[in-house]
Amino acid sequence: MNATLAIENARVLDPASGRDATENIYIADGRIAAIGAAPAGFAAQRTIDARGLVVAPGLVDLCARMREPGSEGALRIEMRAALAGGVTGVVCPPDTEPPLDEPGLVRMLRQRSREAAGARLYPLGAMTAGLGGQALAEMHTLAQVGCVAFCQTAALPDNHNTLLQAMRYARTFDLPIWLHPVDATLVGEGVAGDGPMAARLGLPGIGVAAETVALHTIFELQRAAGTRIHICRLSSAQGVELVRAAKREGLALTADASIHHVHLTDEDIGFYDTNCRLDPPLRTAQDRAAIRRGLLDGTIDALCSDHAPVSLDDKLLPFGEARAGASGLETLLPLTLAWAREEDLGLLQALAVVTRAPAHILGEDTGTLQAGRKADLVIFDPLETWSVQADALLSSGKNSPFVGRSLSGRARYTLVGGEVRFER
Amino acid sequence: MDAGGQLQGGLQLGDDGQLHHLLSTEGLPRPLIERILSTADSFIAVGTREIKSVPLLRGRSVFNLFFENSTRTRTTFEIAAKRLSADVYNLNIAASSTAKGESLLDTIDNLTAMQADIFVVRHAQGGAPYLIARHLAPHVHVVNAGDGRHAHPTQALLDLYTIRHYKGAFAPLSVAIVGDILNSRVARSDIHALLAMGVTDLRAVGPLTLLPAGLEQMGLRVCTRLEDGIAGADVVIMLRLQNERMRGALLPSAQEYFRNYGLTPHALRRAKPDCIVMHPGPMNRGVEIDSAVADGPHSVILPQVSFGIAVRMAALSMVASSQREPAGARNRNLAAT
Numbered sequence: 001m002n003a004t005l006a007i008e009n010a011r012v013l014d015p016a017s018g019r020d021a022t023e024n025i026y027i028a029d030g031r032i033a034a035i036g037a038a039p040a041g042f043a044a045q046r047t048i049d050a051r052g053l054v055v056a057p058g059l060v061d062l063c064a065r066m067r068e069p070g071s072e073g074a075l076r077i078e079m080r081a082a083l084a085g086g087v088t089g090v091v092c093p094p095d096t097e098p099p100l101d102e103p104g105l106v107r108m109l110r111q112r113s114r115e116a117a118g119a120r121l122y123p124l125g126a127m128t129a130g131l132g133g134q135a136l137a138e139m140h141t142l143a144q145v146g147c148v149a150f151c152q153t154a155a156l157p158d159n160h161n162t163l164l165q166a167m168r169y170a171r172t173f174d175l176p177i178w179l180h181p182v183d184a185t186l187v188g189e190g191v192a193g194d195g196p197m198a199a200r201l202g203l204p205g206i207g208v209a210a211e212t213v214a215l216h217t218i219f220e221l222q223r224a225a226g227t228r229i230h231i232c233r234l235s236s237a238q239g240v241e242l243v244r245a246a247k248r249e250g251l252a253l254t255a256d257a258s259i260h261h262v263h264l265t266d267e268d269i270g271f272y273d274t275n276c277r278l279d280p281p282l283r284t285a286q287d288r289a290a291i292r293r294g295l296l297d298g299t300i301d302a303l304c305s306d307h308a309p310v311s312l313d314d315k316l317l318p319f320g321e322a323r324a325g326a327s328g329l330e331t332l333l334p335l336t337l338a339w340a341r342e343e344d345l346g347l348l349q350a351l352a353v354v355t356r357a358p359a360h361i362l363g364e365d366t367g368t369l370q371a372g373r374k375a376d377l378v379i380f381d382p383l384e385t386w387s388v389q390a391d392a393l394l395s396s397g398k399n400s401p402f403v404g405r406s407l408s409g410r411a412r413y414t415l416v417g418g419e420v421r422f423e424r
Numbered sequence: 425m426d427a428g429g430q431l432q433g434g435l436q437l438g439d440d441g442q443l444h445h446l447l448s449t450e451g452l453p454r455p456l457i458e459r460i461l462s463t464a465d466s467f468i469a470v471g472t473r474e475i476k477s478v479p480l481l482r483g484r485s486v487f488n489l490f491f492e493n494s495t496r497t498r499t500t501f502e503i504a505a506k507r508l509s510a511d512v513y514n515l516n517i518a519a520s521s522t523a524k525g526e527s528l529l530d531t532i533d534n535l536t537a538m539q540a541d542i543f544v545v546r547h548a549q550g551g552a553p554y555l556i557a558r559h560l561a562p563h564v565h566v567v568n569a570g571d572g573r574h575a576h577p578t579q580a581l582l583d584l585y586t587i588r589h590y591k592g593a594f595a596p597l598s599v600a601i602v603g604d605i606l607n608s609r610v611a612r613s614d615i616h617a618l619l620a621m622g623v624t625d626l627r628a629v630g631p632l633t634l635l636p637a638g639l640e641q642m643g644l645r646v647c648t649r650l651e652d653g654i655a656g657a658d659v660v661i662m663l664r665l666q667n668e669r670m671r672g673a674l675l676p677s678a679q680e681y682f683r684n685y686g687l688t689p690h691a692l693r694r695a696k697p698d699c700i701v702m703h704p705g706p707m708n709r710g711v712e713i714d715s716a717v718a719d720g721p722h723s724v725i726l727p728q729v730s731f732g733i734a735v736r737m738a739a740l741s742m743v744a745s746s747q748r749e750p751a752g753a754r755n756r757n758l759a760a761t
Contacts, residue, residue: 196638202574272551318549
């Protein structure tokens, strides 16, 4: 495709280079041709006047469930939601039906993603066959067909030796392992963060030890295996502190948290709001504060949406029976901006955790606005205020804990590979 | 970002402050609790008359919707509704619709179409009555007959009634709740109700495996030894110990539990000489309570049962007379919270 595009008079924000200036951006052949002065002989087929708007790298979301395979046609819908949220890259975890544990499934998923023309897809392969926690999945073969890393979703395998061998096998091919720091035996029947709120509501609690015991296990095995590890979804103050210490020690480690854990606490469950049934569970205000501190000092590298579309039927149930997860792709950008306002952060620093940092974790050259790089970007109005309405969300998941809230900042154009794939 | 007015108990109170649903004792204002108790007073006499009914709910339909088996509670609600002249329908849902895959709210819609006025709901999951209450049309009411570990408000109200009957004022009392507080909906409802009535010396007594987090923040003193927990107590509320607790690695055996936490005449000597002993039933004699105490002079366990009917009559008649939409009710989909 030879399309050329000029974006004029935009406030260009690029966390990777620190650029924050009103500029023009010129795009050709899917890449950024120049920022500032037009390249010689550049003729724009389309010009977007972005006066008053921000241009930033497209968001790279380290966890968004497309529900494919498992739910036919879901990927196309969720990709629209990604674009509407200014997200140009999505990491899909392997907790699909069936799990992403064999090459044919990954190829099919990538094919559907190309047809959907949405955000870039980064599939995570299953670390163990069927995510069963017993036999290793064909990690090297899966990597060859496009899996960017290997993940054991939900919880660590019960068998620690399986985890150790998976780490060693992955390191053979320099493949990273992504782990949810959850000890299933300590979760038990739990459905909410253990504490006064769970006690009051009579909900079985999930103690912080479920996270800290898993982190200790991961780090100890990582010391033996030397594998690169990404920690998915920290939820507790103690967990953040353990990651901080492990990074200080020099372990090859990155970590993320979900945007929901930056804004919500267990108090938001109110009287059994099943949209606040999340995995990992919401915890106390102290835990939320620790996650925010971890983001500021770099202990937590990136924020993700942890997007999990759940049908109304699976949420209109008693809290303990409702399916966990929140719809998050379309609120990731405004909630990141809200966090920046609340913490008095500059936009560059705030956007870094949803652009440069996650792209870096993936080893991608996106997540930045520089000449020669892929033109994956979002043009948004940071001041546009909108109310989150369930019916207006493009995702099939209407299960946002923020329904009814007023948020600021909304994507107006989303470009992937220089192509305007979404505009409103 | 907080949950707003719902934490004040908004869903169960009408915009006129009347009791629209009875879901939890949490958030019930003291004057409203007192009104429930005095309404119950007026029904006590009904039970002693030759004709044991009043026509307050004539023509109204009360559906006893028990997703979890309970003969006792269901029966007392049935008696209460019948003494109010309501038409009573007992549905043992555990054995019917949901076994065929029908969802909870589908079941509710079906029964509402049969012109139900009040649902008395018991469910194994905490919060199920809230889900139902949010879903219902404004003229239909819910009385929670026990949801998971969360709440059993009529039990707590009859406990208050019993305590008031024997002890008068609440504020000067020392009250000990003994046993499996972690899994007890009765304990949670008692705690909120007693605190609302001004009890300041409230103790939770049990092994650490049966005590939930956050009791101190709620205003309780946590005691792990029975002797300390009931020392000087005016009221001792014993909780039922389920056999499942031994399977879940929470306790080694019923025998060891009884040796440490079983209420015996000897242990009871630490409490005030005129203390009362309560139990929500059904009792496990020899597990949490010795027969000599259960049948002894301090026991008010059987009067609790009689008071329970009057208190449930009060709850049913009060929710039925609330016509207005609860303040916490918004649109009926999930966005409500």
